[in-house]
Amino acid sequence: MGSSIILCEGETDQALLGCYLEKTAGWSFAKDQKADLFPLEQVVWYKDGHNNLKGIWQVGGNDFTDAVQKVLDRELLEHQFDHLVIVTDNDDSAEVRERLQEVLKTVAAVSRGCKLGEECEENQWGSFIIENSFSRSEIQFLYLLVPMQETGALETFMMNSLSEQSEEKRNVIDQSKVFVKGFQSDCYLKQRREKVKAELGVSLSVFSPDRIFTTMKELIDSVEWERFSTTHEQFELLKQVY
16 A cells, blocks of 8 residues: 655645545544654645555645655655655646646656656556665556546535535525625635635535634534545545555
């Protein structure tokens, strides 16, 4: 099974992935575990049932090249990770592909046996070889879009999953989308990404008005994501790093 590192865009992604994998894969939070690997980065570490190290790293945006380079630099010193996963929003087809190509260039620059080429596709596992002074290791690689089947972001996926829970929740989410779509302002919600976040925020405020000041992580942890088929379909490919 081995150790793995998942790179994601932000805090919400990190919290949701951690919550889901704790509940479905038996991951447990490992406080200060291997903090020396990337001490200055926003990485949350876990251990699985076989004591393998698992990291979820929020890179603070959708440029993953710097984080990938740091993972590869670490691998050149000592083999650590058998799986490298990037989880990113499916926001724009051209931008999604451009982000992937930049990552592939970064990998190709240091990999001596890279199997990831121009044909490397989103939502499919591939692999590349890293050689250092001590070993030659094959690392499995996945570039996972959220949501997989439609344009959107992590919040889109979350709303789709919550809509499964009940017809009432689906109705709330539909009305929240109508409200945000019709919202007019010269200052607020000017970007599509902001509007998607607002749709989820309005929905969560209606679901739990007494918890509107609760942190996003607490809200995420309060939902049984593992119960939803949408969740399992989205993260089916992550089973390889379980």
